Amino acid sequence: MSSQRPILLRGGRVLDPSRNIDDVGDVLVSDGRIESASGRIGSHDDAEIIDCDGCIVSPGFIDVHCHLREPGREDVETIATGARAAAAGGFTAVCAMPNTDPVTDNQAAVGFIIRQAQRADASRVHVIGAISVGQMGERLAEFGEMVAAGAVAVSDDGKPVVSAQLMRTALEYARSFSIPVIDHCEEPTLALGGSMNEGIVSARLGLKGIPSEAEEIMVIRDILLARRSGGHVHLAHMSTHGSVELIRWGKDRGINVTAEVCPHHVSLTEERILSYDTNAKMNPPLRTAKDVEALRNAVKDGTIDMIATDHAPHHYDEKEREFADAPNGIVGLETALAVAVTNLVKRGHIDFRTLVEKMSCAPARLFGLPGGTFAHGSPADVTVFDPQLSWRVDPSEFLTKGRNTPYAGMTLEGRAICTIVGGKVVHRLASDGANARQSRASSG
Amino acid sequence: MTSALGKDLLGLEFLSSEQIRLILDTAEPFKEISERSIKKVPALRGSTIVNLFFENSTRTRISFEFAEKRLSADTVNVSALGSSVQKGETLVDTARNLEAMRIDMVVIRHGASGAAQFLADRIESNVINAGDGLHEHPTQGLLDLLTLRDRFGELAGKKVCICGDVLHSRVARSNIWGLKKMGAEVAVCGPRSLLPHGIEEFGVTVFERIEDAIQWADALNVLRLQLERMTAGYIPSSREYNRVFGVTRERLERAPHDILILHPGPMNRGVEIDSDVADGPHSVILHQVTNGVAIRMAVLYLLAGGRPELAEAAKGGAR
Numbered sequence: 001m002s003s004q005r006p007i008l009l010r011g012g013r014v015l016d017p018s019r020n021i022d023d024v025g026d027v028l029v030s031d032g033r034i035e036s037a038s039g040r041i042g043s044h045d046d047a048e049i050i051d052c053d054g055c056i057v058s059p060g061f062i063d064v065h066c067h068l069r070e071p072g073r074e075d076v077e078t079i080a081t082g083a084r085a086a087a088a089g090g091f092t093a094v095c096a097m098p099n100t101d102p103v104t105d106n107q108a109a110v111g112f113i114i115r116q117a118q119r120a121d122a123s124r125v126h127v128i129g130a131i132s133v134g135q136m137g138e139r140l141a142e143f144g145e146m147v148a149a150g151a152v153a154v155s156d157d158g159k160p161v162v163s164a165q166l167m168r169t170a171l172e173y174a175r176s177f178s179i180p181v182i183d184h185c186e187e188p189t190l191a192l193g194g195s196m197n198e199g200i201v202s203a204r205l206g207l208k209g210i211p212s213e214a215e216e217i218m219v220i221r222d223i224l225l226a227r228r229s230g231g232h233v234h235l236a237h238m239s240t241h242g243s244v245e246l247i248r249w250g251k252d253r254g255i256n257v258t259a260e261v262c263p264h265h266v267s268l269t270e271e272r273i274l275s276y277d278t279n280a281k282m283n284p285p286l287r288t289a290k291d292v293e294a295l296r297n298a299v300k301d302g303t304i305d306m307i308a309t310d311h312a313p314h315h316y317d318e319k320e321r322e323f324a325d326a327p328n329g330i331v332g333l334e335t336a337l338a339v340a341v342t343n344l345v346k347r348g349h350i351d352f353r354t355l356v357e358k359m360s361c362a363p364a365r366l367f368g369l370p371g372g373t374f375a376h377g378s379p380a381d382v383t384v385f386d387p388q389l390s391w392r393v394d395p396s397e398f399l400t401k402g403r404n405t406p407y408a409g410m411t412l413e414g415r416a417i418c419t420i421v422g423g424k425v426v427h428r429l430a431s432d433g434a435n436a437r438q439s440r441a442s443s444g
Numbered sequence: 445m446t447s448a449l450g451k452d453l454l455g456l457e458f459l460s461s462e463q464i465r466l467i468l469d470t471a472e473p474f475k476e477i478s479e480r481s482i483k484k485v486p487a488l489r490g491s492t493i494v495n496l497f498f499e500n501s502t503r504t505r506i507s508f509e510f511a512e513k514r515l516s517a518d519t520v521n522v523s524a525l526g527s528s529v530q531k532g533e534t535l536v537d538t539a540r541n542l543e544a545m546r547i548d549m550v551v552i553r554h555g556a557s558g559a560a561q562f563l564a565d566r567i568e569s570n571v572i573n574a575g576d577g578l579h580e581h582p583t584q585g586l587l588d589l590l591t592l593r594d595r596f597g598e599l600a601g602k603k604v605c606i607c608g609d610v611l612h613s614r615v616a617r618s619n620i621w622g623l624k625k626m627g628a629e630v631a632v633c634g635p636r637s638l639l640p641h642g643i644e645e646f647g648v649t650v651f652e653r654i655e656d657a658i659q660w661a662d663a664l665n666v667l668r669l670q671l672e673r674m675t676a677g678y679i680p681s682s683r684e685y686n687r688v689f690g691v692t693r694e695r696l697e698r699a700p701h702d703i704l705i706l707h708p709g710p711m712n713r714g715v716e717i718d719s720d721v722a723d724g725p726h727s728v729i730l731h732q733v734t735n736g737v738a739i740r741m742a743v744l745y746l747l748a749g750g751r752p753e754l755a756e757a758a759k760g761g762a763r
Contacts, residue, residue, distance in 0.1 A: 321535060321562075324556050
């Protein structure tokens with residue numbers, strides 16, 4: 001991704017927490033790299049100029065947690081459609097979870113995804129390999145070969161690592177390759193048969209609940225194993241206030257634990273399920289207002305390191321069924337930014353600097369990925385987003401194949417206007433979006 | 445035409461006390477029809493009703509079928525066994541097919557909570573929930589209310605305790621909502637492993653000892669203990685359950701006053717209830733069964749757009 005025409009992103013609010021930049025100015029991209037990102041840059045005759053007035057220009061967003069379904073369920077999503085959806089959502093890079101069919105648990109499988117991503121020519125797709133062969137929870141997968149082929153982390157996401165001994169070994173072994181071990185924290189015997197949060201709403205609806213402790217027991221187990229092993233444990237999709245307290249406990253003691261939260265867990269509560277809407281069914285489930293509040297505070301105070309989507313597309317007819325039998329998961333790549341802006345920033349929980357830190361700088365830094373900074377010479381992965389643009393979520397306009405979102409019909413604020421990967425524009429908001437932007441500008 | 449109950453009867457949680465009272469009042473004249481030699485009125489003549497039972501049920505299905513036939517509806521019974529459901533047809537496909545056949549009402553029993561609402565959201569026909577998973581069983585709740593009202597005259601202020609496996613009981617949920625709306629005080633009693641976490645938030649009292657519940661209650665609604673709960677580890681054994689939580693004559697004899705005994709059936713005699721209680725003078729269990737037909741007639745009639753004052757007139761149609 002080099003030798004393209006330079007791009008001059010003009011007149012936006014340049015926001016790069018990694019370099020402590022927050023100024024109105026220009027960003028110049030040249031040969032796929034950041035040339036300059038401070039102050040006004042004079043005329044640049046051969047550059048494509050993109051007007052960023054009113055927008056925030058930040059290092060590209062990185063999603064450390066998504067499901068692209070290829071290989072195995074290309075009818076639901078492909079690496080290409082997922083990468084294009086990511087670009088539309090402002091993500092310059094995503095990390096694909098290994099619960100594909102076959103499971104991404106060897107170097108050949110890693111190589112396949114990387115090749116498909118190169119063909120997609122949209123956002124970068126990094127690969128997360130499986131912790132265990134076949135995600136069966138029995139035998140370690142070949143971390144070394146997968147990392148050599150390009151894997152950036154390991155996880156059995158979709159399934160918890162039930163064996164504490166296997167988790168311990170994974171954390172120890174992963175140290176050799178300086179990669180995080182990502183866990184889906186769920187104690188399976190407590191969660192068995194559950195389809196939503198256990199509490200008053202599950203009691204009303206007659207649905208078997210998943211108690212908070214199912215997550216928290218594994219959170220504290222993993223933190224203790226990280227302390228014992230010295231490995232880096234990354235806790236996926238945190239959903240309870242108890243988990244937040246446990247992570248805080250671990251971080252206070254210097255344990256190498258990082259954690260992510262999904263936009264839906266900081267914006268929706270279990271009440272969203274009162275109509276048995278399977279588009280609000282996910283794992284971990286939507287929790288209570290107390291949990292949402294704790295997670296928002298944890299994003300603010302740094303207990304939660306990053307915001308990830310857990311993008312999980314499903315066919316509409318798989319969701320069109322009885323609640324308990326419907327699959328878990330919602331799509332998130334194209335709504336994550338707006339959900340976070342609307343529910344975290346606009347409500348005063350965090351500022352835009354923190355948002356960019358959680359969606360770009362921290363994922364890059366903590367997972368050792370390219371991007372996440374405007375440092376001179378770094379890859380020109382840039383997200384330009386309009387923080388004021390309000391738009392109505394219409395799943396039929398998504399670039400992902402998935403339509404399973406609980407935000408359908410909602411009006412949200414904040415949208416990616418332009419996404420640049422390696423100096424190349426991979427997404428520009430379509431003209432109707434531009435019209436909306438124009439209308440916003442003229443009205444106020 | 446929208447009935448006084450709306451399009452569907454999915455549960456008692458979202459019915460008003462006026463709507464519940466309307467159903468109970470409408471059931472009163474229908475009771476008498478079952479006493480006649482010719483047990484039939486033409487109130488639903490020409491209507492087509494499908495009884496869609498995805499779960500095995502004997503008494504509820506028969507009760508609905510009697511109610512439908514006594515109102516002169518044309519009925520079709522579909523059970524999951526031997527149906528296209530076994531061939532993998534989804535509930536939504538079943539719904540679309542039923543809709544294409546231009547039926548008027550569907551009575552659905554399904555093992556999944558929310559299945560009745562799922563169907564109701566997708567078809568124009570009236571949907572009656574005959575029990576969905578662990579969620580609600582509204583006609584059972586209504587027949588329990590009618591039975592209690594028959595004996596007490598008024599439900600307000602009466603103390604009713606629901607005993608047993610509340611966690612897995614759709615009857616319990618319908619009872620709690622219905623009783624509270626009619627002004628009764630409600631309690632639950634059972635081992636904590638069979639009570640939903642946070643049940644107190646329903647506004648009910650919790651008794652952990654059956655002896656305490658008996659001291660408090662005017663009526664006990666005793667739930668069936670499902671044997672699979674033991675294999676799932678919720679309780680150690682049915683023997684221990686009977687010794688600790690069973691409704692026995694000895695325990696009832698220590699009550700400060702007579703207690704009405706209800707049970708939605710089928711009963712595990714000698715487990716949650718002893719035979720001399722089930723068949724004893726304070727049991728209204730068979731009265732519940734009789735009332736079940738009248739309640740279901742009332743619900744069918746009201747959902748079809750029948751007006752309560754016409755229920756009396758409907759009685760005369762067969763004479």
